[in-house]
Amino acid sequence: MNQGLRFDYSHTCAFLDQHDWDRVAPEVLDAHIRLHQGTGPGSDSRGWLDLPVQDKKSERKQIKEAAEKIRSTSDVLVVIGIGGSYLGAKAALDMLGHHFTNLLSADKRGGPEIYFVGNNVSSVYIAQLLELLAGKDVSLNVISKSGATLEPAIAFRVFRDWMEKKYGSEGARSRIYVTTDRKQGVLRRLAEREGYESFAIPDDVGGRYSIFTPVGLLPIAVGGSNIDEILSGAADGKVRFETPKLVDNPCYQYAAARHLLHQKGKLIEVLVSYEPRFRFFAEWWKQLFAESEGKRGKGIFPVAAEYSTDLHSIGQYLQDGKRHLFETVLTVRKSEVDVTISVDPHNLDGLQYLDGKGMDEIRARVVEGALLAHTDGGVPNLVVEIPRLTAYHFGELVYFFEKACAISGYLLGVNPFDQPGVDAYKMNMFALLGRPGFEKLKAELEARIRGNHKILPDCKRNI
Numbered sequence: 001m002n003q004g005l006r007f008d009y010s011h012t013c014a015f016l017d018q019h020d021w022d023r024v025a026p027e028v029l030d031a032h033i034r035l036h037q038g039t040g041p042g043s044d045s046r047g048w049l050d051l052p053v054q055d056k057k058s059e060r061k062q063i064k065e066a067a068e069k070i071r072s073t074s075d076v077l078v079v080i081g082i083g084g085s086y087l088g089a090k091a092a093l094d095m096l097g098h099h100f101t102n103l104l105s106a107d108k109r110g111g112p113e114i115y116f117v118g119n120n121v122s123s124v125y126i127a128q129l130l131e132l133l134a135g136k137d138v139s140l141n142v143i144s145k146s147g148a149t150l151e152p153a154i155a156f157r158v159f160r161d162w163m164e165k166k167y168g169s170e171g172a173r174s175r176i177y178v179t180t181d182r183k184q185g186v187l188r189r190l191a192e193r194e195g196y197e198s199f200a201i202p203d204d205v206g207g208r209y210s211i212f213t214p215v216g217l218l219p220i221a222v223g224g225s226n227i228d229e230i231l232s233g234a235a236d237g238k239v240r241f242e243t244p245k246l247v248d249n250p251c252y253q254y255a256a257a258r259h260l261l262h263q264k265g266k267l268i269e270v271l272v273s274y275e276p277r278f279r280f281f282a283e284w285w286k287q288l289f290a291e292s293e294g295k296r297g298k299g300i301f302p303v304a305a306e307y308s309t310d311l312h313s314i315g316q317y318l319q320d321g322k323r324h325l326f327e328t329v330l331t332v333r334k335s336e337v338d339v340t341i342s343v344d345p346h347n348l349d350g351l352q353y354l355d356g357k358g359m360d361e362i363r364a365r366v367v368e369g370a371l372l373a374h375t376d377g378g379v380p381n382l383v384v385e386i387p388r389l390t391a392y393h394f395g396e397l398v399y400f401f402e403k404a405c406a407i408s409g410y411l412l413g414v415n416p417f418d419q420p421g422v423d424a425y426k427m428n429m430f431a432l433l434g435r436p437g438f439e440k441l442k443a444e445l446e447a448r449i450r451g452n453h454k455i456l457p458d459c460k461r462n463i
């Protein structure tokens with residue numbers, strides 16, 4: 001087993017004491033038992049727990065073959081999906097890829113450009129992507145577990161049409177890949193009718209926990225990352241984070257620390273990273289925790305910050321604003337390259353004190369400086385450190401947060417695997433757009449909208 005991630009909660013000492021930890025330990029054990037024995041809410045959505053160790057040889061082979069075919073026949077892969085059907089793959093591609101090109105940092109093998117669509121309702125976004133595709137060879141991977149989510153469904157209609165016009169329906173068929181529910185849903189039916197190559201999302205794995213299914217693995221493999229390494233990191237994480245004892249389990253310590261801090265009035269968790277490549281990992285993390293915990297009037301509000309950029313903006317609030325937040329700092333011990341500051345004997349820029357130092361060392365001091373300042377300012381800090389930014393550690397990190405999130409949900413007393421709030425807005429949206437079957441709701445909502453317009457001037461008078 002490789003050296004794993006490290007979790008450090010020493011910067012919470014001023015906020016949590018031994019009594020707190022003793023109090024939470026049995027609750028964590030109870031959450032562990034409920035998760036592993038399937039006696040907690042949402043127990044039919046725990047398939048993600050075993051994904052990294054399941055014997056899925058033929059599926060992995062199919063993913064790798066499809067990825068190779070896409071890589072050898074396409075300049076661009078367009079990935080259509082939203083939420084859990086988008087963020088995991090995007091997080092991995094950004095974290096393991098190159099900032100400025102489609103070359104993988106690890107092996108410098110070029111691959112197709114990968115663009116994501118179907119994750120917004122912007123006409124300009126779609127139009128500009130279509131513009132970019134002109135003259136390029138394109139493959140399409142549409143991902144939607146339900147097959148009914150509006151944004152990806154619309155994008156699929158637009159891009160399928162574009163593909164058919166470019167390649168003819170036969171040609172388009174060999175370039176369209178569908179990832180959806182095993183048996184049900186519009187997309188499954190469409191894939192079968194049109195004969196698209198398809199991949200299945202297991203019934204017992206929800207969107208935000210689906211990165212280790214073809215949802216994440218196919219686009220990641222097209223990006224050229226080693227999906228076996230990712231799964232091996234996750235599999236080792238599964239073993240490490242399975243021990244029920246709080247003192248031996250960093251994943252449960254993270255879940256427990258955030259639960260205790262929440263009980264002490266910390267309502268917001270800021271996931272902080274010092275690597276711009278973590279930007280979409282933070283987006284993935286936000287969905288994971290917001291949809292899992294934010295329900296029944298409960299939950300920590302998850303937000304993300306990118307340091308050191310944000311130290312120069314919201315850093316002020318972090319240091320000195322309302323004390324209702326804590327930070328979780330995500331760091332990488334050693335970068336794959338370490339830029340060294342050159343030596344200038346004239347010291348014209350006054351930076352002589354940094355002569356010959358590597359950026360890794362400078363970053364480590366910036367991290368320590370901010371940690372201490374923010375902790376002194378009344379913001380507890382948790383630290384998650386991975387040794388290096390590799391496919392293996394990406395897999396481990398994902399598993400760490402997935403499991404911590406499930407345990408956190410049980411500690412909080414909610415079902416971490418449903419998202420009833422998101423469904424509520426969807427109903428309204430479908431009704432207002434005139435989807436058949438929603439006529440009554442449409443009439444009600446339209447009356448309310450008209451009512452609100454009338455109310456506004458009265459409100460103004462009252463101010």
Ligand SMILES: O=P(O)(O)OC[C@H]1O[C@H](O)[C@H](O)[C@@H](O)[C@@H]1O
Pocket residue numbers: 082083084085143144145146147148149152207208291419422
């Ligand atoms: O994969 P889909 O069924 O299209 O769902 C995509 C996303 O849409 C929803 O709104 C849910 O809140 C998310 O949990 C889900 O990941």
